[in-house]
Amino acid sequence: MGGEETLLRVEDLTVALETREGTIEPVKEVSFSVERGEAVGLVGESGSGKTLTGLSLLGLFPPGAKPPEGRILFEGSDLLSLSPSRLREIRGQKISMVFQEPQSALNPVLTVFTQMEEIYKSHTSLPSSDVRERILGRLREAGLPDPLTVSRSYPHQLSGGMRQRVMIAMALALDPLLVIADEPTTALDPTVALQILALLSRIRKSSGQSLLFISHDLSHVRRVSDRVLLMYAGRIVEEANSAIFFSAGPRHPYGRALLASRPEGATLTRKDGPLSAIGGQVPPLWDLPPGCAFAPRCERADDLCRFTRPSWQTKGEGRVFCHHPVDTPMGAPVHAA
Numbered sequence: 212m213g214g215e216e217t218l219l220r221v222e223d224l225t226v227a228l229e230t231r232e233g234t235i236e237p238v239k240e241v242s243f244s245v246e247r248g249e250a251v252g253l254v255g256e257s258g259s260g261k262t263l264t265g266l267s268l269l270g271l272f273p274p275g276a277k278p279p280e281g282r283i284l285f286e287g288s289d290l291l292s293l294s295p296s297r298l299r300e301i302r303g304q305k306i307s308m309v310f311q312e313p314q315s316a317l318n319p320v321l322t323v324f325t326q327m328e329e330i331y332k333s334h335t336s337l338p339s340s341d342v343r344e345r346i347l348g349r350l351r352e353a354g355l356p357d358p359l360t361v362s363r364s365y366p367h368q369l370s371g372g373m374r375q376r377v378m379i380a381m382a383l384a385l386d387p388l389l390v391i392a393d394e395p396t397t398a399l400d401p402t403v404a405l406q407i408l409a410l411l412s413r414i415r416k417s418s419g420q421s422l423l424f425i426s427h428d429l430s431h432v433r434r435v436s437d438r439v440l441l442m443y444a445g446r447i448v449e450e451a452n453s454a455i456f457f458s459a460g461p462r463h464p465y466g467r468a469l470l471a472s473r474p475e476g477a478t479l480t481r482k483d484g485p486l487s488a489i490g491g492q493v494p495p496l497w498d499l500p501p502g503c504a505f506a507p508r509c510e511r512a513d514d515l516c517r518f519t520r521p522s523w524q525t526k527g528e529g530r531v532f533c534h535h536p537v538d539t540p541m542g543a544p545v546h547a548a
């Protein structure tokens with residue numbers, strides 16, 4: 212990116228929580244970066260640590276969390292060592308998040324206008340007429356054709372898709388540099404979900420904002436991301452250019468299993484029929500195997516995998532946390548082993 216400073220660089224982030232079962236690390240030695248204007252997809256099964264990773268970037272940690280380890284460098288300064296007031300400023304203005312459930316993120320007793328107005332009042336000193344203009348402009352950008360009516364509505368008067376568009380308008384209110392969208396389409400029917408994905412892509416491309424798109428659904432990640440981060444049991448286990456990841460296929464056996472478990476993954480499955488789902492379950496975080504966490508579910512697992520933690524293997528722009536990654540030729544579609 213022309214030597215320009217990386218917008219976000221997460222280095223060895225570990226978030227540990229005290230639970231009844233003992234200490235767990237739902238985010239473990241996580242490192243990745245997001246460049247300016249880039250869309251990065253964070254994908255993995257439910258419980259893999261995606262949401263906690265996203266919340267960490269806002270400096271939000273669940274009750275019972277120990278002080279996080281590692282660094283979260285945003286425009287060069289470590290969010291983990293900023294004062295609470297400085298962090299709140301960044302959270303409002305430079306990093307924003309679109310949540311899975313717009314219903315619970317919106318205040319049911321306030322109109323859309325009032326909720327958006329509060330954002331501008333608490334972060335800017337714009338005169339009311341400008342605020343009004345911006346609110347209507349943002350709602351229009353979020354694909355709401357009648358912004359005036361929407362702005363006067365209460366959340367319950369809007370459909371699920373419209374509420375998510377309002378959430379997006381709110382997330383964009385202050386022109387953030389980074390938008391984190393955490394499963395933004397989960398509560399929506401498939402047609403509306405695709406519209407929202409297209410909207411996020413369009414806004415990101417036209418505004419030059421960066422997007423961290425979190426999803427359990429590879430087909431959604433494929434639509435919006437330049438780069439893919441695959442997460443399993445708290446760790447990122449593969450990082451790849453999106454085009455290579457989806458054409459040559461993932462190199463991590465977990466990524467291949469995840470892709471093959473989807474209907475679109477059929478080209479990566481055996482000739483005798485698609486794999487329906489990944490066998491087995493994510494191991495409990497308080498009882499992870501000593502070696503690779505995916506070993507109990509992996510067709511390639513051997514004793515090395517079972518007893519020795521993998522290390523990163525790099526190839527081209529990508530890297531994979533695995534002892535025996537699939538050796539995909541760059542760009543060529545490959546059939547699973």
Ligand SMILES: Nc1ncnc2c1ncn2[C@@H]1O[C@H](COP(=O)(O)OP(=O)(O)O)[C@@H](O)[C@H]1O
Pocket residue numbers: 228230237255256257258259260261262263264273274275496
């Ligand atoms: N507040 C919490 N207290 C205890 N465990 C939590 C809490 N939040 C999340 N976890 C655990 O951390 C793991 C990762 O959660 P999460 O980040 O929500 O995963 P994902 O978003 O990938 O589904 C899960 O095993 C979850 O049970």
Ligand code: SF4
Pocket residue numbers: 463464465503504505506507509510511512513516517521532533534535536
């Ligand atoms: S390290 Fe071994 S068990 Fe883990 S994903 Fe790679 S091949 Fe499978």
Ligand SMILES: [Mg+2]
Pocket residue numbers: 261262263393394
């Ligand atoms: Mg989640």
